[in-house]
Amino acid sequence: MTYTVNTFFSVVIYALLFITTYFEVFLLVTYFWERNKFKETNLNSRALEKYPSVTIIVPAWNEEKTISGTVNSLLQLDYPKERLNIFIVDDGSTDKTFEVANRFLSEPQVKVFRKENGGKYTALNLGLSHATSELVGCLDADSFISPNALKEMLPYFDDLEVMAVTPSVQIHQPHSVLQRLQAIEYMVGAFTRKVFSRIDALYVTPGPFSIYRRTIFEKIGLFAHGYDTEDMEMALRMQSNHMRIENAHTALVYTVGPKTLSRLLRQRIRWSSGFLKNSFFNYRHMFFNKKFGNLGMLTMPFAFISIFVGLAFSALYAKSILSFVLEKYVQFSALGFRSVFHAPRLDWFAINFGVRNLIIYLLLFVTFSFVFIGMKMVIKRFRFSRDIVYFILLYGIISPFWLAVSVYNLITATEVRWR
């Protein structure tokens, strides 16, 4: 009986390892095949009339501390001022967000709106209802953009089939261990999103500074609640209507990463639950449907499965950590403090070269190469730092918490709070 159970789990683990390896190989193959598309965009100056008019909507709810930085970064954008509007929408804040926003009214580009609290998507829709520009973007009120971000994104809209362009989102001044870990995760994200865009498979247009053609909202409707992930729902709706989304990897946007574990968990539960619910309840017709290209055949199914893959691998990781702790406990209970001074032995026999372990070493190496490529894309050079160590050691320990809760939320269809 035990043998049968072990064999079953072994088969499941090898299948998950194969799927994960397949996906990572797919990303690397795409990267090497389309490497020339990863180059920087041509920022040759255009004639003024060639700059499309743009409205950036800043939905804000209780962001009195960060909203000034966000709006200032928008005002410093290297973009013709007469072509750029900034709409700040206060979504019924209970702090001084509205007062802080009003200080920017002296800038002719800025308009401030105030409404009752109704959620981020309602704030975006209010802004959209007042927008008349060709392009519309949004920027979360805890994010900051680099001055050339919009110019970096513009050339992608020269292709008339492109309906939205996403930036490369990075963590703003990471200080705590959790933020440093996220900084590396976002580097990996920079790489994967670029590859996804090359195969028409992006399924998120992130809140920080995604830019859309305004006409799409007339065709497919305004932002929806989307299980508190309106950016993911909008991207899936666009993809479901065969609208192309591109990624401008050189357009850098910085967001403040959650500092505490509870905030990080809340944010990730919202994201994972949002993806699971949106894709399962509203867009499951896209799964394994070749009409939706690589998104339907590969990235959406893998993103869905990866939640379970993550849970399985985290369980294995947790098991090995637990075994190590138990071993140390047994050692301590046998020898007391003498065990603390027991130096570990170096013997190549101690390294596990079993098939499963070798595959895991390979996957770690590939993940490391994603970090490497992501860093080269974002900061133009690779710099080994403790952040990478935090990411490799800790990500597998904390991610199962939000993955497990998200699966639970999907099964029980529990609502999650935005904040």
Place this chain on the structure above:
Amino acid sequence: MHKDVDFKKYLIVFIITAAIFATIFLVSNFLYSQRVSQVKNIEESISRNILESDIQYALLADSLCGANEEGNYILTNELNSLTNRLVYMENQRGISDPDVISLKESYSLLQVKDYLLLRERAKQCGERPFSILYFYSNKGDCDDCKKIGYVLTSMREDYDKLHVYSFDYNIGLSVVETLKSIYKLKDNLPALVIDRQVYYGFKTRENIEALIPGLVRSNATSTKSVK
């Protein structure tokens, strides 16, 4: 419109992934067979050493008594390094792996041979052999085996003259079965045999030290481990 799905690319990626898995499988097996042959070499070398010592005792008898036990230490060290490697292999390949079982059987025989040699020398020279026969089980029915293993390992590191021989109670080897019947061992593990007396259950380092009076602590440090 979405780009058409390039099934050729999907197939190429599948072939690459399958090739990676096949390579990993081959590399893993190659490394494992390397380890098996390395362990076999160690066993052969120990076997030769034991034979050499056996012949030396037979030829020189009590004239060896005053001599340094260095040769014996080398043998013990080799046995210890073999113990560690077998533990690693057992952890990595599982207790039912045929190669691991075969290597453990040879290892048990070598230990018994070394034990007999130690007793022979002690008898001829009128010395007291400092030895512990340790019986364990790794079937999951012996909670204290790992714990006492750490105690015995630490003692071996501190006492050069102490010889610890560990045997898998369930190995099914005739020689081990004979030892079990000589000492009338019950399956109440862990079991230690010290001076022909059987002790069951976990014993602290201090408990064991009290059972072997005359043990002298050495300053030398080594890397020995007990299952």
